[in-house]
Each structure stands twice: as C-alpha cells, then as structure tokens.
Amino acid sequence: MGRILLIGRLAVRDLRRRPVEAALLLLAIMAATTTLTLGLVLRDAADDPYQSTREATSGPDVVAVADRPAGLSGLEELAGAPGVIDHSGPYPVAPAKLQASGRTSDVQAVGRDAAPASVDQPELTRGGWVSEGGVVVEAAFAEALGLRVGDPVTLGGRAFEVVGVAVTAAVAPYPQASCIVAVGCASGATPEELSRLPPGLLQTPGLVWLTRADARSLTSDPGSLAHVMNLKLAHPDEARAFVGAHLSKSLDAPRLESWETIREDATEPAEDAQILLRMGAWLLGLLAVASVSVLVGGRMAGQTRRVGLLKAAGGAPGLVAAVLLAEYVLVAVIAAAAGLAVGALAAPLLTASGAGLIGSAGTPSMTPSTIGLVSAAALGIAAAATVVPAVRAARSSTVVALADSARPPRRTGWLIAVSARLPVPLLLALRITARRPRRAMLNVASIAVTVSGVYVALVLDAFLTAGPPAGGYGDAQAEPLRRVLLVVMVTLFCLAAVNAVFITWATVLDNRRSSALARALGATPGEAGAALAAAQVLPALAGAVAGAFPGGFALFHAINAVTGGDSGRATLPPLWQLLALVPATVLVVAALTAVPALLGGRRPVTETLQAEPA
C-alpha cells in the first residue's frame, strides 16, 4: 500500500510540476476518446426515433408483400397464421411517376382506406389523411422534394393535391424505402448500373398514400398491382423467426420483412455516421499515439536527472518504471472519463432524427462495454507511447542519469553525405532529421494519417454531395453525416496541428546546441531557423505523399472491408485534388512550424553553448 501511495504521490507531483505538458497530453488522448465514445453511443441513440415512430403508428411486426394477384391467397393465410394477432390490408400498391415543381420521381403508391387502420396507421405530421384526389406523402420524401400540403402534383398523368405529410414504421424513410411494387426497384444504383438493369425498375422510389380507388386507377393493368399487408405478432421479438418460418421459393408466395430489418434500413444513415466516427476515432487514436510519444519522449529527456535521483535514493528499476508509467496512466484515466462525458453530451447534437421519423434522438446510453472500450483505448494509447521510454529510463545507469547526459543523436552516414551537396538550410535540416529518425518517422506518420483522413473525407463528401440515386442519400440524410464528417475532420486537423507544433518544439529544444554551434561556425540565424522549419517540412512532404497516394486509398478500402461498403459506388478524388493536397499540406505545416522554428534559430549562441553540455 505504501509503495502504491508513493508511486501515486510522485506521479501527481511531476504532473503538477509541468501543467502545460500534462494538459496537452490530456487533450491529445481526450480527442481520441471523445470520438470513440460518439461512435459507440450513436448506434443506440439513433434507434430511439424509429421506436418512437413505431409506437406512434402502431407499426407492424412483419410486412408481407405479394407481387402478383396470385399471392393474395398467401397474404390471407398469413393473416390467420399462428402468432398473428392483428393485421391491416392487403392494400394495393402501384408503381408510378410523380411530377412536382418540374421534377419527376418514381413512387410506390399505396391504396389505403380513409378509416384508420389498427396496424400501421401513418402518423400525420402535417395536413390530413387520404381522400379522393388527395395524396399523402411520406415525410422524408416530401422534404427531399420540397412538397407542402396544398401543392399540386401529377401522379401517373393525373392531377392530385398533397393533402398531408406522414411518417410510418412499415417502410424505411426515403431514400431507404423497401421495395413493395411488382416491377422491382433500384435504390442507390449508379447510372452505369442502371443502364445494365431491366427497364421499368423504379429508381430510389418515394412512398405516397392514396385512396384504394386512386391507387388502382394509376395502372390500366390490375395484374401489375402488388399488395402489402401489415401483421402484428403476439411476440414481436420473434418477428425474424416468423419471417424465416414462412419463407417460400414459390414466385407467388409473399415476401416478408421483419420490423428489425426495416429498423436497420431506417437507421442506416446513423449507422454510417457511426462508421465515420469509428474511423475518426481510429485516425485520432493513431495521431494521439504520435502526440503522446513526442510529449513523453520530451518529458523523459527532461526527467533523466529525476530518474537518477530516484535510483540513487534506492528506487529499483521497477519502481522507476512504475512511477513514469503511473503519470501517463493517470492522465489516460482522466482523458477517458472526460472523453466519455463530452462524447455522451455531444452525441445528441449529431443524431438528428431526420424527417422520416419522429421523436428526438434521446439520451445516448452509456453501457459498461462503451465505458470499458473507451478506457481501454485511452490506456492503450498511453501504454503504447510510454512503455519503451519508461523501461529505457528505468534501465539506464544511475551515474549517467545523475549527470543528466543528453541522449546521443543517431548517425545516418548516407544522409550526412547527401546533405553535403545541398544549400545550407537543407544541409542542416537533413542532419537534424537524421539525428532523431524515430521522431521524423512519427512526424511522417502523423501527417500521413491526417492526409489519409482528408482523402477519405474527399471521397465521402463527393458521395454525400452526389445525392440520390448515385449517392443514395437525400439532403436530409446527408446533413447529419456531413456534420459528423466535419466534426471528425476538424478534430483531426486540430490534433495534427498540435502534433506538428509539438514535434517542432521538441526538435528545437533537442537541437539547441547543434543550431548554436552551426551559427558559431558561420550559419546565419535565418539559415538555422529555416533548417529547423525545413526539418519539419521534409517529413511533412513524405507524409503528404504517402497519405495522398497509397495511404488514403488503402484507408478507404480498409474502411470498406471493415464495414462491408461498396467501394464501386464511390468516386475517388481526381488526380488534381491529390496533387494539390501535397503542397497544401506542406504549406500548412510550414506555416505552423515557422514561429517555433524561427524562435529556435534566434536563441543567443553564447548562452546556449555555455548552458548545453558538449
């Protein structure tokens, strides 16, 4: 117990001795834990609006669709099947084209009774229910088309008036709507894919409700009508099993869909937002490891004498390593708690229910698994960055540590030989880079991760901007995803910027003596400052190239592999964007590092050489 107290006390004292570094460490880890929390809680939070809609509309547990008139008998059998306690329909469904405000869209027109149904009675958000010549439009579809109550529309060549806007839990909101017409649907297909599909398919259809008579009037061939029936089960949790038990290979047999499947479709945008956040959490986690490694490296270098004192006072290597690790574990625990709190508070801002569902996103649930995963990630980041330097410090010689000897720089002979042919700033920059190859690699990795994130953001932005049918999302669905993407990218940029400044400052401190010496031997302050800045820009260039070309592409395909996405539907960034990304990254890094580098290049030579050991 005494030993643990001692370790805790020493760790807290050292953190309080350097509050700015401790705060930066905390921020770096917190950025990753917050994003991870958002990713984990979003799924649960996004389910709430569907549940609210299901309750408000007396949503069905199973939706059955008969594509042919011969399937109507199958629907009647299902209505009487064991476990079914209620049903509505069958209702006729006709494929049609809807024209409004100069736009034409495919729709699935469902013929409904004017009287309310006991199962799936769409909840009106505006206006009234179906009447002769009056059409009710599904809310997400109405929003995508900008339709309001009272607007005139043409449906199958006939004039109608929008009499209401409603939500339902029987079909996922536009553009995720399930296909309930006989001719079939192609949702989210690219123009190239559409050209290969049979003609007559509805492209990303919307959903409208009419009277039964109006729906039947949309087609001259009654045999082309499909019929849909909504079933209520005694045990809704067994909906999937019910669907499995009534599967049939017959073409005339009804197609069945459980409410869980509809919910998955309805919450797909939220699921995509969750994927975005998890991707962001991974990228931020990698950046956080780089940030923490640089910070820890800097702190460890400053703690050499402290390690020597601890050892001289009788501390065993194990105690020394434990003290050093305890500091970062403590920061990681605080960062995990802060990340969980901020993530839980921010999640509702990113989970708007969308036009197709009612109710708010609700309070995200903070499950033990979320808390465990976020804490493990924070501790993992701290451990990954700390274990090696802590063990190295613990195993160092007491005498050497007490003398506070600087860690000798690395020698990279070929780089020194190559640099001799370059102008003075580049000569010094290459030698600075070669002195600390691990830090240079962290710099390259940090920039490559950020640029890879930008690559994926460019792909996703193009995907979201394309809109249906290419993108598969309407503006209403794309907006929350754009918000999530913005949050992830802003956090990524902030952490990358902090990283660049950290690394530059660590380089400046580490090269105080060599910069001063170069100036004593004839380099100007400008050349010394330019060398320090160039020492950051060279890895930034390598990182930008690695991130823009193989890195971004690989990350995008890795995300697709993990999420089961279809990369064929995405448009990769054009070459000019990638080529522009490289100099833009280098310029940003140069701007970020210029101030600390120039300050480093102007330190007084005499003072530095007198203060720094040879």
Added chain:
Amino acid sequence: MWLNGRRIDDIGERALARMRRTAVGFVFQSFHLMEELTAVENVELPALLAGRSPRAARRRAQELLERVGLDHRARFPPSALSGGQRQRVAVARALSNEPSVVLADEPTGNLDSAATLDVLRLFDGLHESGQTLVIVTHDARIAATADRLISMRDGAFVDETRLTGGTTGRLGALAGLED
C-alpha cells in the same frame, strides 16, 4: 571592437555570421563537436556552411587533420577520440575557412597534462606559420606562452604585457608541463 579594420560590435546577425565564416575560427573548452559526425565531417562543416563545394571542403578537412596529426582518425566519431584528439579536431575545424584569427576559449581547460601539451604544440606550430591566436585562459602557465598578454578583471582590461623571444620550442618547459 574592431577586426581587420572594421568595427564589429555594432553589426547585425547576418554580417556577424559572414564574419564567423570568413574571419574567425572558434575553439571551445568543451570541444563542441557534433557527436553524429566523424572527425573529418566535423572539420569540413564550416567550409560547407561557407558554400564551398563538398569535394573542396573534404580535401581541406583532410589536409587539416593531417596537419593536426589525426589523418588516421578521420573516420572516427568524437566518442572514439581522446580529449586531446577531440580538441585537435576542434582546432582543425576552426582553421577550415582560413580565418584571420582563431579565438580559443579555455582550450586546455578540460584536458590532462599530456593532452594540454599536444594542443599547445599545435598552437605553437600555427603561430609560427603566421596564424593569429587569441587564447582565453585562467592558467598563468598557459598565458605565459603568449606573445602578448592582456589581463582582465571583472570584464575590464587591467594590464597588457608583451612577451617576446622565448616561447618557440620551449612551450612545455614554460608551461611547466615538461622538464
């Protein structure tokens, strides 16, 4: 403060850098060699900073190392050299750009007697060849080897003595380092 007929205590950093490249060579008490560079790479650095070609800088560095008796140690890093050898490398580095004056700040302060003697002999040779050396030292025995001795106290000149005819060839004896 004047150097080569030009006042230098009021010039800018850029001009000072140019002056350091061309007119002044430095030798420090604690050597200040770059640990990651070999002896020859350390010596050629001022020439590279002055814009000489890599080939010319390397040739000059090798000549200087030969002159200080370390040509056989040219490829060794400073950590593999003794204190005296490191200081001789530092002296060679100071001569890289053929400066008008070499400023040596306590050049023997970190050396044992044998290494001090080595460095003093080197300085003697340089002096004989016409190189101006300004040595800062607290050691009266080292000070006694100079032609001109300026004493300072609390940052101010207090005395100047000219010592002529007697140092050459007898440095060690004068410094009390040999019989």
